[in-house]
Amino acid sequence: MNLTEAIKRPTLHEELVERLRNLVVEDALKPGEKVPEKDLCESFGVSRTPLREALKVLASEGLVVLQANRGARVAKVTLEELENTFPVIAMLEQLAGELACRNLSDAGIAQIQKRHDAMTKAFVARDRKAYFQANQDIHNALIEGARNEILESHHRMLAARVRRARFMVNLSDERWAQAIEEHEQMMEKLRARDAEGLGQLMKTHMMNKYAAHVKAMTDAPDGAAQR
Amino acid sequence: MNLTEAIKRPTLHEELVERLRNLVVEDALKPGEKVPEKDLCESFGVSRTPLREALKVLASEGLVVLQANRGARVAKVTLEELENTFPVIAMLEQLAGELACRNLSDAGIAQIQKRHDAMTKAFVARDRKAYFQANQDIHNALIEGARNEILESHHRMLAARVRRARFMVNLSDERWAQAIEEHEQMMEKLRARDAEGLGQLMKTHMMNKYAAHVKAMTDAPDGAAQR
DNA sequence: AAACGTAATTATGAATTCATAATTCAGTCA
DNA sequence: TGACTGAATTATGAATTCATAATTACGTTT
Structure with missing residues (x-):
């Protein structure tokens, strides 16, 4: 085993990417629905900053769609x-x-x-x-x-x-x-x-x-x- | 042409993803180097928030590597x-x-x-x-x-x-x-x-x-x- | 009552602030 | 001199604040 390996501590936004991805994949957030930023912040107990960072990543993966000034929606499955x-x-x-x-x-x-x-x-x-x-x-x-x-x-x-x-x-x-x-x-x-x-x-x-x-x-x- | 198509306005973080990606691909930011968050904010004239959002996306693309509490480095080409x-x-x-x-x-x-x-x-x-x-x-x-x-x-x-x-x-x-x-x-x-x-x-x-x-x-x- | 226009409210993007982890630097002692 | 300790500084992650765009609610007009 390599003892010099970097220790890995998950940051909030990494956690959130995982959790949000699961919500989308497991259909808890339905396609086309708006992503309820505020609610999710509350239920995860985090502020908007890391949550929004996570949404950007999910958008680059194509799971959500961002519209300027109109937030995020779960991408539709067409x-x-x-x-x-x-x-x-x-x-x-x-x-x-x-x-x-x-x-x-x-x-x-x-x-x-x-x-x-x-x-x-x-x-x-x-x-x-x-x-x-x-x-x-x-x-x-x-x-x-x-x-x-x-x-x-x-x-x-x-x-x-x-x-x-x-x-x-x-x-x-x-x-x-x-x-x-x-x-x-x-x-x-x-x-x-x-x-x-x-x-x-x-x-x-x-x-x-x-x-x-x-x-x-x-x-x-x-x-x-x-x- | 579809007249009902959504109009697209770029947000800051989208711009930044593009620009940063170019800096990395064009070798202006060298592999292994730390990404100078502060300097980039100044030269782009934006605050840290959108820049950091962009870095998260670039990290998910594998162009930069994030280390918790130690910022971002340009990924090495191995x-x-x-x-x-x-x-x-x-x-x-x-x-x-x-x-x-x-x-x-x-x-x-x-x-x-x-x-x-x-x-x-x-x-x-x-x-x-x-x-x-x-x-x-x-x-x-x-x-x-x-x-x-x-x-x-x-x-x-x-x-x-x-x-x-x-x-x-x-x-x-x-x-x-x-x-x-x-x-x-x-x-x-x-x-x-x-x-x-x-x-x-x-x-x-x-x-x-x-x-x-x-x-x-x-x-x-x-x-x-x-x- | 339906359509329009406007004010109030809410949501969003981005800047700023704040707490803390990491790093630097000065001083101490071997 | 050189390694170690701890304070000062800086950088980072995340929360908060702020300005503005979008949405909703409400009156007004026809």
């Missing part, structure tokens, strides 16, 4: 945005898959296998919450396994935007089964350390997810998504 | 960082190439061809400044031509990090000639609207650029780059 976001995140996942295959330890792969099994169990039990959690754990582990902080940070930003979209549609049984099947194939490639193969699958997996979202949103366009 | 950044930006360029082939108008392609010719002329004249400018114009035009704002914004962030690296090494004649040749091929693919082909070339082009940087930095490691 079909157009998803159309733009998914291809980009798909490329990043492809790269992550390739790198993870090369950089993960055997133990790391075993760990992911375990999570994969948990996810399969959740699918069989039709436990959506557990499924989402395990699914996200797997993707995060693969991204981390790529050992590339730039990739990781950009993926995190995009994933936040995409993750919000799940509140707009239901996961169809059909797509659910397909996703599980795709993950099954991904595990095969990972165990075989087929970098190209895993990368390709992860890219396709993401684009299939996109297609499912578009289909669900188009079928039931009464959600928040508008062109 | 070999490790480039090793992480280039593969990511290469993937984005690949996607951009594919999309640009599909979305650019004939006029748009002609425009890029013109810039390409200007770049070739600059190469023949050994005019580095004009070359860099034309080169950047071409890449920007291709990114814009992809018509994907998400892709564009993430590319911009990464390009800023990479662009700083050019101050650390000299462009070798050998690499310069190779880059021109690569651009020649790219133009061919673009004119033929071979999306896959252009994407592939742009990815490779970026990775070759990376290799050249590594070679130059390793040969003359007395620059600012340290592991």
Whole structure:
């Protein structure tokens, strides 16, 4: 261990970026809504300064939209945005898959296998919450396994935007089964350390997810998504 | 034209993000240096509040590093960082190439061809400044031509990090000639609207650029780059 | 009653102030 | 001389204040 490592104390605005991002991603702050600066300051017990700093960062990530003299609004999840976001995140996942295959330890792969099994169990039990959690754990582990902080940070930003979209549609049984099947194939490639193969699958997996979202949103366009 | 479009007025902190980013990218603020908050406030004629907001954004882009209670420093350009950044930006360029082939108008392609010719002329004249400018114009035009704002914004962030690296090494004649040749091929693919082909070339082009940087930095490691 | 105009209120961006952490510098002692 | 201690200074994070833009509330007019 490196004893000279800088000690990390979180500053208020860093905390706030995290907390606010969660509020947006977890849909506590709804798309299009105004961000209630005053209320948030009170409930977090901070002044406006650090909160506003955090909002600037969130704006640069595209989670909120700032209008001069009219404050911040939670960015809407539009079909157009998803159309733009998914291809980009798909490329990043492809790269992550390739790198993870090369950089993960055997133990790391075993760990992911375990999570994969948990996810399969959740699918069989039709436990959506557990499924989402395990699914996200797997993707995060693969991204981390790529050992590339730039990739990781950009993926995190995009994933936040995409993750919000799940509140707009239901996961169809059909797509659910397909996703599980795709993950099954991904595990095969990972165990075989087929970098190209895993990368390709992860890219396709993401684009299939996109297609499912578009289909669900188009079928039931009464959600928040508008062109 | 959409007459109901929101009018856009820049706020101070937005201006500052731009200006500061330029200072960092153009090497006016050197890697590792402390960001002189006070001086910058004076020379920009603003108070610390908007400047600090801007620094938070730049930090989220990775151009500066914040340490609690010890202010901001310009992020160093390390070999490790480039090793992480280039593969990511290469993937984005690949996607951009594919999309640009599909979305650019004939006029748009002609425009890029013109810039390409200007770049070739600059190469023949050994005019580095004009070359860099034309080169950047071409890449920007291709990114814009992809018509994907998400892709564009993430590319911009990464390009800023990479662009700083050019101050650390000299462009070798050998690499310069190779880059021109690569651009020649790219133009061919673009004119033929071979999306896959252009994407592939742009990815490779970026990775070759990376290799050249590594070679130059390793040969003359007395620059600012340290592991 | 609906539409308009104006005053009151609120929210926002930015400057300023304040408390505290980090740094510098002077003095002390080995 | 040179390392250490602690006070003075400076820089930083965050709260507060201030000027102004945006919104709301209220009268007025038709």
